[in-house]
Amino acid sequence: MSDGRAATCFGAPQPLSARDTTLGEARDARDLRWSRMMAAGQAGDARAYEALLRECLPLLRAVCRARLRDATDAEDAVQDTLLTIHRARDSYNAARPFRPWLVAIAERRALDRIRSRGRRASREMPVDAAGEIASGAPGVEAELDAQRAAAKLRSAIEALPLAQRTALDLTKIQDLSLAEASRRSGMTAGALKVATHRALHALRRRFGPEE
Numbered sequence: 001m002s003d004g005r006a007a008t009c010f011g012a013p014q015p016l017s018a019r020d021t022t023l024g025e026a027r028d029a030r031d032l033r034w035s036r037m038m039a040a041g042q043a044g045d046a047r048a049y050e051a052l053l054r055e056c057l058p059l060l061r062a063v064c065r066a067r068l069r070d071a072t073d074a075e076d077a078v079q080d081t082l083l084t085i086h087r088a089r090d091s092y093n094a095a096r097p098f099r100p101w102l103v104a105i106a107e108r109r110a111l112d113r114i115r116s117r118g119r120r121a122s123r124e125m126p127v128d129a130a131g132e133i134a135s136g137a138p139g140v141e142a143e144l145d146a147q148r149a150a151a152k153l154r155s156a157i158e159a160l161p162l163a164q165r166t167a168l169d170l171t172k173i174q175d176l177s178l179a180e181a182s183r184r185s186g187m188t189a190g191a192l193k194v195a196t197h198r199a200l201h202a203l204r205r206r207f208g209p210e211e
Contacts, residue, residue: 167199
């Protein structure tokens with residue numbers, strides 16, 4: 001085999017097809033549009049923000065369904081992601097790509113669902129089964145329950161003192177390191193730990209199992 005043929009087989013990069021190039025350009029254009037829509041939403045453009053969330057839904061569902069086998073868990077993770085995006089929207093830097101930021105949040109919320117399901121499975125499975133038999137429409141009931149729970153959680157978080165709300169948002173919802181959360185909030189790492197602990201304790205008292 002000649003040196004030229006060897007280079008063709010082993011070393012020379014293969015050119016992208018026209019289809020690959022078109023798909024890549026379309027993806028780049030979409031990512032740029034999403035970044036601009038998010039920036040507009042941060043500036044108060046509600047229509048751009050709502051349109052962005054609608055456009056993102058297929059991607060969010062794909063990410064969550066890849067992580068979660070149960071369709072209801074996946075949809076709950078999507079709703080958790082939307083809630084996190086809404087609460088963390090002011091932290092997004094419009095100079096950086098929007099899609100990786102979005103996917104990272106969806107991945108974290110899906111993993112949260114996996115952990116939560118693992119902790120609750122043994123004690124909640126009989127209750128879930130009984131609810132499905134009684135209602136005859138588990139998907140609808142689950143969605144309504146998730147919506148009610150999300151609304152209660154938002155209300156409870158908004159009712160927290162400002163320091164606790166800020167600490168919870170930065171360390172748990174945005175999942176920032178203590179150093180980064182301290183830099184953004186102006187609070188010390190120790191103060192953030194205390195405020196987060198108190199916020200979680202208040203939420204557990206409000207949503208914990210009734211005696």
